[in-house]
Each structure stands twice: as C-alpha cells, then as structure tokens.
Amino acid sequence: MRRLAFVLLLGTCSAANAVPQLGSPLSDHVVLQRDKPIPVWGTASPKEAVTVTLGEASRSTKADAKGRWRVDLPAMQAGGPFVLTASSTSGSAKADDVLIGDVWLCSGQSNMEFPVRRALNGEGEAQAANDPQLRLIKIPQQLAETPQTALQKPAAWQAATPDSVSGFSAVCYFMVRDLRASQKVPIGAIDDSWGGTPIRAWMEEASVRASGGEELARLAASHRASPTTATRQFGEKWGAWWRSQTGDAVGSEPWISGAALKWEPVPSLAYWDSWGPEWTRHVGAIWAERTVTLTAAEAKQAAKLGLSAVDDLDQTFVNGIAVGGLNDPANPRSYPVPPGVLKAGDNRIVVYxxxxxxxxxxxxxxxxxxxxxxxxxxxxxxxxxxxxKIADSVPGPPAAPWGSSSGVATIYNAMVAPLGPMHLTGVAWYQGEADVGQLGYDQRLAAWMANWRTQFGDPQLPFLIVGLAGWGPVSAKPTESGWSTLINEQRAAVQRDPRSALASAIDVGNPADIHPSDKQTVGRRLALAAKSLVYGSSNGRFGPMPLRAERRDGAVVITFSKPLQTLSGAGALAFELCDAAPNSCRYAAARTEGSSVVLQADSRAVTRVRYAWSDYPIVNLYDLDLLPAPVFELPVN
Known part of the structure; x- marks a missing residue:
C-alpha cells in the first residue's frame, strides 16, 4: 500500500521523471492473465532504456520521445506470487504479490455497481469472504473528454476479505467466487461500473459514430471546439424532442412562454422529497422558473448562472435560449450565459x-x-x-452528449482506455436501463464489443451480457414495452456474435425496484455462461435461445437451441401472436415439445410472435438447467 500513489498515478507525473513507473492498474496484488503474452507498460524518461522482469521472464525496451514504453512478456501458467519490476539506470518500480490467473472485467450501470452489502444476505455474504487468491479492484468513477493513458484517481488491488467485498459489485463478486471454486486458479475481478449511464459513454467516439450516433458524436466534438455553439445546437435538438412529445408549436414551449402552465411556488430549494408525501421518491419531471431584473448596463455583460445539483437531469434556458444541461445528480451546475442573451428588465430563467x-x-x-x-x-x-408539474406521459428527454456520465465516450476515456492493453479472460456486462426507448441498442452493443476487443487486443474476447431484469407494472393483456424492446435487442446482438452469451434475468426482477437484490442468481448464471463460452464445460451451449418461428400444420412452431420445460403448469405463459399492425398482439396457448414451443393459431393473421413482452412479465419457460428463455420477438416464416 505504501507504493500505491507512486505506482498508480501514472497520469499525474511527468515523463521527465527519472524513475520508471508501471502503468495503472499494474500494482501490488494484481492478477495478470494466464496463457497469453503479458503486456507491461508505463513511463520513464524519454528514450531511457527500461528492463521489465516477472519471475524468470525479462524483456528490455526503450521509452519513446514522450517517455512511454511497453514490453510483452511470454505467456505463463497460473501461479505465483511473483514480483513485477521495471528498472533503469535511474531507479525502479515494482508490484509485489503478483498472481497469474484469469482476469474478468465487470462493467455496466447501477445493477452492476450494486454492492454486495445491499444484496440478499449481503452482510453475511461479505463476512464469509476470505480468499487470498481472489483479487478485486474497483475503478473510481471519473470522466474525460479525450482518451487517457492512466487513471487520474488511484485504484488498489485487494484480496477478497469482508472489507474489500462489501462495497464491490455483487453480480461480479458472485460470478467470480463461483469461478474460483470451479476453475481452481487465481482470479482478478475489475469492477468498472457507474449507475445511470448509457452505453455511448462506455465506448470510444468513433464507435459511437459507427453505431448510429453520428449526430451525438458530432455534437460532442463541437462542444470541445465551442461549448456555447454546441449548447445552443443541442438546445435546438432538445426543443424538437419536446415538441414531438407534446405537440407544442414553435414559440409556445414552456421555456418561451409559460402562460399555459399552472405555476405554484416552490416549497423549498431542496430535493422535492421534502415537499410533501406525494413527492417522496417521485419519478417524473417539472419546470422551474424565476425572473431576475437587470439594468441595461448589466444586461450587456456575459454572466455565469449557478444552480445546485439537479437529480438527475436538467435542461436550462435563459430568455428562451439553451445555456446548459447535464445528466449529473451529484454536482452543482455552472452555466455560462454569453453576451446578447440577457436583456434590460426581466430575464426569465427556466429549468427542466x-x-x-x-x-x-x-x-x-x-x-x-x-x-x-x-x-x-x-x-x-x-x-x-x-x-x-409535467405530465407523466412525457418520457425522459435526450441528455447532452458531453460533460457527464451520459456523454459520448466520457467514461471510456477515463475508466477503460487507461487499462491499456491488459489481457482479459472475458467481460461481464450489465447495462441497458439507460438506453430504454432508444432503438438500435443491438447496433450499439455490437460496436461496443468490437471497440473493447480492439482495446484489449483480443478479437475473440468473450462477452457475457445480462438481459435486463423485469421492472415495472404487471400487465394483464398484451402491451407495448420499451423494456422488452431493449432486451430483445440485447438478445439479437448476442445471437449474431458467436463469442458472447446472454444471461437472462427477466425472472429475478422486482416490479417496484429497478435494483433487485437477488444478485446471487445473476452471478451464478454469468458463471454458468462463462463455463459454457470460455471454459468449455457445457459443450458450448448456454441458455435456451429462440432460433426461428414457422407455420406448421395450422400452428406456429418456435424452435429453440435447447430442450425446454414449463414450471408450475402444462402450458407456457406469455406467448403472443401478432400481425404487422400495432396493438394486434394477443396471448396464445403454448405447449413445449422437446426443443420447440407450439402455439395454437387462431383465425387472425400472424406475421410475428413475441414472448414475455412486458415490463414485468410472468414466465415459466426454462431449459433443463433451469435457465429462463429470454424476451424475444421473431418473424413467422
């Protein structure tokens, strides 16, 4: 621990420093990937010769003109502990107690971030943790507008103990704990997660562009060049979104004219949970407004508008012009107001x-x-x-693609790029809630996987994707569901990628809580997926995936990848027959036959079938390993 600041603060020290440094996260207690060449990197004085040693392996190189260096040590089998040393004539840096084993990177938003202590029996699970060959590192949350070569906030590897496990990702911990028991090798787990974040924040800007986010990436680039211009451009985009949802005409929007709204005094400038019982944990939106009177001389000036933190998101206007907006629940707002925005007399400030x-x-x-x-x-x-107050029927708005954890590449730049060329066994990913309502997640997921495979130098890097857990109202009839749409897109992306697996969590959700506490089941399913996809203990098959739907003898037959069973009943629940028209879906009687589900057809047209299409469906279709069938929609051939 005495060397943490020295070893990890690679980005805060000048390359002109004489003593070599190891790159983050190459520090005491690190686990390095077995059976693959081992990249080691860091900084030293420009052009200085550096020798790297790990066990009996040694390689020499020379730092480049910027003081950066890298070597690749030969692959090693699982074992240790070793000492990793980078030395030059000027001095040396080292990492003690290094193990060789499997390295898993766990990432995503709040359900991946959800700590062990909050899971079912969380305190008991943490207190039982005691495994010196299971190593954990939690990457501190940080942002950057451009890719970084080192973590700007330090992180430390620790053995699994009650203290280190308690605040660690529950899903990740339960997965790697299972894999430690079955694989009998050292395992390193990286918790690299951040609640409420869209996938665009987790991949490089070029990948966002390639996956349908050209406009967002263009705005992010524009913001780097001219924040004021980009803010106004995004304000126009935001205004178009509002008008599309509400039907407001140009010039009648609340930030232009609030005459049509019912305004009430703000009870207090504090979280609205304190405004009264009906506001406790209220999910929704308001407009807030205030006027400020200025003289002609004052109005000619530029200004800065200060607001408190806004939980979770704001879009702010002054005299009808967008001056800022962030998806950031923790930090106060500080928005520049350029010359020409203010006027003599009353100036209206409006905050969504x-x-x-x-x-x-x-x-x-x-x-x-x-x-x-x-x-x-x-x-x-x-x-x-x-x-x-804004009607609940108006959905969540777009968020500015910069300056926050929902920006384009802002998390990738600061929390993924600094991990450098570190080799991994695989990636576990639990994210998607923040992308609900934005079509094309399958394209974004594919682009993200391609980006990370390039980042970590492995075109075959395995990905384990958690299908979202059910959350929201239970429905007694077929309904449209943005939640299901996203899960279906997760499934589609996985089925197109042979080096990925889907761990469905649709049956372990909570209709009243987006953060279900049963993380043990999700971790166990991810471990089973890893054993299937990575360790080859299940003949390469994991979970019952739908393959095709076709008409046969007056019925619709859906073929799956594995044999099926129904629990607590002879029939399978939650199947729907649909034609091409909206709101045409109806429930269908269904029975299993081996690896197929047979739907009883009716007299109406059928062009597609859906399964578990609800925010919180009730399901009973599983394979023989008790893994649930995922949410899906398929065309009927």
Whole structure:
C-alpha cells in the first residue's frame, strides 16, 4: 500500500521523471492473465532504456520521445506470487504479490455497481469472504473528454476479505467466487461500473459514430471546439424532442412562454422529497422558473448562472435560449450565459428537472442559486422560484452528449482506455436501463464489443451480457414495452456474435425496484455462461435461445437451441401472436415439445410472435438447467 500513489498515478507525473513507473492498474496484488503474452507498460524518461522482469521472464525496451514504453512478456501458467519490476539506470518500480490467473472485467450501470452489502444476505455474504487468491479492484468513477493513458484517481488491488467485498459489485463478486471454486486458479475481478449511464459513454467516439450516433458524436466534438455553439445546437435538438412529445408549436414551449402552465411556488430549494408525501421518491419531471431584473448596463455583460445539483437531469434556458444541461445528480451546475442573451428588465430563467429514480429535484441549498455578471456583481436567486408539474406521459428527454456520465465516450476515456492493453479472460456486462426507448441498442452493443476487443487486443474476447431484469407494472393483456424492446435487442446482438452469451434475468426482477437484490442468481448464471463460452464445460451451449418461428400444420412452431420445460403448469405463459399492425398482439396457448414451443393459431393473421413482452412479465419457460428463455420477438416464416 505504501507504493500505491507512486505506482498508480501514472497520469499525474511527468515523463521527465527519472524513475520508471508501471502503468495503472499494474500494482501490488494484481492478477495478470494466464496463457497469453503479458503486456507491461508505463513511463520513464524519454528514450531511457527500461528492463521489465516477472519471475524468470525479462524483456528490455526503450521509452519513446514522450517517455512511454511497453514490453510483452511470454505467456505463463497460473501461479505465483511473483514480483513485477521495471528498472533503469535511474531507479525502479515494482508490484509485489503478483498472481497469474484469469482476469474478468465487470462493467455496466447501477445493477452492476450494486454492492454486495445491499444484496440478499449481503452482510453475511461479505463476512464469509476470505480468499487470498481472489483479487478485486474497483475503478473510481471519473470522466474525460479525450482518451487517457492512466487513471487520474488511484485504484488498489485487494484480496477478497469482508472489507474489500462489501462495497464491490455483487453480480461480479458472485460470478467470480463461483469461478474460483470451479476453475481452481487465481482470479482478478475489475469492477468498472457507474449507475445511470448509457452505453455511448462506455465506448470510444468513433464507435459511437459507427453505431448510429453520428449526430451525438458530432455534437460532442463541437462542444470541445465551442461549448456555447454546441449548447445552443443541442438546445435546438432538445426543443424538437419536446415538441414531438407534446405537440407544442414553435414559440409556445414552456421555456418561451409559460402562460399555459399552472405555476405554484416552490416549497423549498431542496430535493422535492421534502415537499410533501406525494413527492417522496417521485419519478417524473417539472419546470422551474424565476425572473431576475437587470439594468441595461448589466444586461450587456456575459454572466455565469449557478444552480445546485439537479437529480438527475436538467435542461436550462435563459430568455428562451439553451445555456446548459447535464445528466449529473451529484454536482452543482455552472452555466455560462454569453453576451446578447440577457436583456434590460426581466430575464426569465427556466429549468427542466427530471428524476429517474430515488430522491430527486433541485438539491439546494438556496445559496447555490445565483447569477454572476462579468464585472463580479452577483444576483442571488435563492428565492421566488415557481414550478409546474409535467405530465407523466412525457418520457425522459435526450441528455447532452458531453460533460457527464451520459456523454459520448466520457467514461471510456477515463475508466477503460487507461487499462491499456491488459489481457482479459472475458467481460461481464450489465447495462441497458439507460438506453430504454432508444432503438438500435443491438447496433450499439455490437460496436461496443468490437471497440473493447480492439482495446484489449483480443478479437475473440468473450462477452457475457445480462438481459435486463423485469421492472415495472404487471400487465394483464398484451402491451407495448420499451423494456422488452431493449432486451430483445440485447438478445439479437448476442445471437449474431458467436463469442458472447446472454444471461437472462427477466425472472429475478422486482416490479417496484429497478435494483433487485437477488444478485446471487445473476452471478451464478454469468458463471454458468462463462463455463459454457470460455471454459468449455457445457459443450458450448448456454441458455435456451429462440432460433426461428414457422407455420406448421395450422400452428406456429418456435424452435429453440435447447430442450425446454414449463414450471408450475402444462402450458407456457406469455406467448403472443401478432400481425404487422400495432396493438394486434394477443396471448396464445403454448405447449413445449422437446426443443420447440407450439402455439395454437387462431383465425387472425400472424406475421410475428413475441414472448414475455412486458415490463414485468410472468414466465415459466426454462431449459433443463433451469435457465429462463429470454424476451424475444421473431418473424413467422
């Protein structure tokens, strides 16, 4: 631990420093991937000769003009401990207690971030942890506009103990604990997760462009060149979204004219959970507004608008012009107001505020609200706010693709790129909630997998994808579901990629909580997927995947990849027959026959079939290993 700052703060030290440094996360207690060449990298003085030693292996190289170096040591079998050393005539750096084994990278949003201590029997699970050959590292949350070569916030490898396990990803821990028991080799697990984040934040900008995000990537690039221009451009995009959802005409939007809204005094500049019982954990949105009066001389100046943190997301306008907006529940807002936006007299500040889950609203306190003019004059804005509630039927808006954890490549640049060329056994991914409602997730998922395979130098890198757990209202009749649409796109991407597997979690959700606490089941299924895809203990098959749907003898027959069974009943629940028209789906009686499900046809047209198409479906179709069939939609041939 004494060497952590020295070993890991690669990005904070100049390459002119004489003593070599190891790149993050090559530190004490690290696990390096077995049976593959071992990349080791770091910095030294420019052009300085560096020798790297691990056990009996040794390689020499020379730092480049920027002081960066890399060597590839020969592959090693599982074992250790070893000492990893990088040395030059100027000195040396080393990592003690290095093991060779399997390295798993676990990533995604809040259900991957969800810690062991909050899982079912979480405290008991943590207290039982004691495995010196299971090593954990949690990457601190950080952002960057461009790819970084090192973590800007340090991280430390630790053996699995009650203290290190308690705050670690529950899904990841339960997966690797299972794999330690079955594979009998050292395992290193990297928890690289961040709640509420879309997949675009986790891949490089070029991959976002390649997967249908050209406009978002263009805006992000525009913001780097001119934040004011990009903010206005995004404000126009945001306004078009609002009008498409509400039917408001140009010029009648709430940030232009609020006359049509029912405004009420803001009870307090604090989370709206404190506004009254009906606001507790309210998921939804409001408009908040306030006017500030300026003289002609004051109005000629540029200014800075300060707001408190907004949980989770805001879009802010001054006199009808977008000046900022972030998806960032933790940090106060500070938005520049360019010259020409303000005017003599009353200036109207309008803030869209949306909460996605948990507590929400303007965090406060009141002294965080102000307008500071270029000459230093400050106008306090800590009182006299009004709000108007937005109908629940208006969905969540787009978020600005920069400056926050929902930006284009902002997490990838800071939390993935710095892991360098480190070799992995595989990746476990639990994400998608933040992408619900945005079609094309299968394209984004494919582009993300391709990006990470390039990043980690392995075109065959395996990916284990968690299909989202059920969350939301239970439906008694067929309905449309953005949740199911995304899971179906997860499935489609996995079925097109032979080096990936889908671990369905549709049956372990909670209709009232987007963060179900049964992470043990999800971890176990990921471990089974790893054994199938990576370790070859299940003949390469995992989970019952639908292959095709076809008409046969007056019925519709769906063929799956594995034999099936129904639990608690002779028939399979949640199957639907549909034609091409919206709202044409109807439930169908279904029975299993080996690896097939036979749907009883009716007299109506059928062009497609759906399964478990609901935010929170009730299902009973499993394979013989008790793995559930995933949500899907297929055309009928």
């Amino acid at each position: 505020v949306r909460n996605a889950w948990g507590q929400g609203g303007l965090a406060g306190p009141s002294d965080k609200f102000f307008l500071t003019l270029a000459d230093g004059t400050t106008k306090p804005l800590g009182s006299d706010w009004r709000y108007a």
